Amino acid sequence: MKLLIHSCDQVVTVIRDDDNRSVLTGPFMRNIQVLEQDIAIAVDEDGTVPSTADARVRWNDSEFEDVIDAKGKCVLPGFVDAHTHPVWAGDRVHEFAMKLAGATYLEIHEAGGGIHFTVDKTVKTSQEDLYQSLKDRLTKMLNAGTTTVECKTGYGLEMDAELKLLEVLQRAKRELPIEISITFCGAHAVPRNKTAEEATKDIVKQQIPRLRNLMVKQMINIENIDVFCEKGIFDTEQSKRILEAGRDIGLRINFHGDELNPIEETRMGAEIGATAISHLEEVSEQGIEDMAAAAVVAVLLPTTAYIMKLNPPPTRQLIEQAVPVALGSDFNPNAYCFDMATVMNLACIILGMSMQEALVAATLNAAASLGRGKTHGAIQKGRIGDFVIINTNRWEHIIYQMSSHHHLIDYVVKKGKVVYRKDENH
């Protein structure tokens, strides 16, 4: 066997062994399972958990490649970050100052800054340099407890540049221990030399067929299709065409909607079979009903609401109406946050979630938004052995102690392999 963790004070399994749900909604998000006192948990050679974490299970240390004494510690599922934009060059620290002085996100974007500023820098940066900065960012995420992460393209916009970003992500997927779900987001902004309609046609007729060829040849492995559906970017009808073209080559629909101006995109997403919609600061009551009826995962991004001083999404309504809620860091040059501990803290304070709800949203429900709700995001027989081990006797400290994940996280485990050990990094 690969790994034994014994004597844990708490193991937060999230769901029970006999529970076959792949997502939690409504009151179930508050009712997570926490095993207490002298709990042991193992991971098999294949990287999965062989049986329930249980004090009654006694293991012989010699059967394991690695053994962790977790007395005084808690084990949680590895965090799943449901929304990031990690491949780019050109930070926007200068725009942070502009925003503090009162400029809005769309004003900066319309003046040629924002995403366009980062696109200009990214297209001029070599593949190797982009890879090295991506590696640094993903390593920071992993060390902060994120074992699975959704990663978008979107700072290339034109085909060649987008392909460069996809290759960089594909290399990271091959070489790094963090698990990556790649999202094609060629429709992240309208390129300067095109109208939104021209860009839509280019993506649907040129870019997506090209991706299909590369996927058939197994040269890239893309899982999701995304669009920034927003007034002044891609409208609802254009977004629909792009998302459907992606769906038709086998991608899951997972897009930006209802962030700054509501344009009925949640209805469209529910109708075309979206797996997830992100942001939702401006979602309407009808939008919430549509998402609940179609079980579309709401990926909430509290860093964005915080940084841009937006009205937070109606989180209590989403949860009460049984929309599955997940969390993402939204790591990007506008929201420079790597760690899900901070995201969960902000989700509690800004979005009004309980700590149990925030944890479910940052594990099981985030996994569900990436089609991994049956295999990731909980500690359960048959699931992947991805864990975060913290050095406190109650798990809630990872949310309560702000900006403390460096001090709290002793180990990060991916598929039963220790991929971060604090002792070695300090």
Ligand SMILES: N=CN[C@@H](CCC(=O)O)C(=O)O
């Ligand atoms: N809203 C669109 N995309 C990103 C921001 C990207 C950027 O500003 O560079 C987001 O999710 O917040």
Ligand SMILES: [Zn+2]
């Ligand atoms: Zn985003």
